[in-house]
Amino acid sequence: MRYETFNPEIHDTGKVAELVYDVDFRTFDMLFKSKQKAIETISRSLLNEDSKTFKVILDENNNIMGILIYYTDKFPKHFNFKSPRLLIVDILDYFVLCDVNQGDFYIAEIAVDKTLRGQGLGKQILCEVIEYAKKNNFNRVILDADFRNTAAKRLYEKMGFRQFNKKRVKIGKFERGMYNMELKLH
Numbered sequence: 500m501r502y503e504t505f506n507p508e509i510h511d512t513g514k515v516a517e518l519v520y521d522v523d524f525r526t527f528d529m530l531f532k533s534k535q536k537a538i539e540t541i542s543r544s545l546l547n548e549d550s551k552t553f554k555v556i557l558d559e560n561n562n563i564m565g566i567l568i569y570y571t572d573k574f575p576k577h578f579n580f581k582s583p584r585l586l587i588v589d590i591l592d593y594f595v596l597c598d599v600n601q602g603d604f605y606i607a608e609i610a611v612d613k614t615l616r617g618q619g620l621g622k623q624i625l626c627e628v629i630e631y632a633k634k635n636n637f638n639r640v641i642l643d644a645d646f647r648n649t650a651a652k653r654l655y656e657k658m659g660f661r662q663f664n665k666k667r668v669k670i671g672k673f674e675r676g677m678y679n680m681e682l683k684l685h
Contacts, residue, residue: 516541518610602638
């Protein structure tokens with residue numbers, strides 16, 4: 500397993516878009532009413548992606564196993580103005596995601612291909628990220644667990660993460676909430 504900076508000219512943007520979709524499928528389904536429309540829109544937005552902190556996780560045959568998106572400083576508050584629906588996702592994220600401080604290693608997204616889930620890859624990725632953060636003297640690793648994703652929250656807690664905040668936004672019948680979680684390294 501190796502990490503490579505996502506490059507839309509090299510990597511399968513459709514596959515990567517599906518992994519992005521999987522992380523927040525409930526919100527995408529609410530906004531797009533169709534998994535396919537959501538993935539197509541995410542794919543188009545990825546064509547301009549040039550972030551060094553957006554990694555694809557590849558196996559020995561260069562097949563995409565998953566993605567990792569992280570930030571090591573202030574969380575960039577950028578908004579996707581090319582798609583009104585993706586702009587709404589960005590605005591919702593603004594209200595529920597962790598506040599990132601200096602010295603934090605923030606895991607924005609981890610997604611593993613659905614055919615590879617249940618094999619411990621998510622845990623392995625987290626372990627490697629934690630080890631990297633320790634070696635590079637970060638104060639803590641932080642991430643978000645969706646209120647509805649109890650399995651992810653349990654995994655994070657088993658790995659030593661603790662909830663330090665809880666945020667939610669509610670608009671009409673729609674509600675989105677996150678447990679902001681941290682693993683202190685020092």
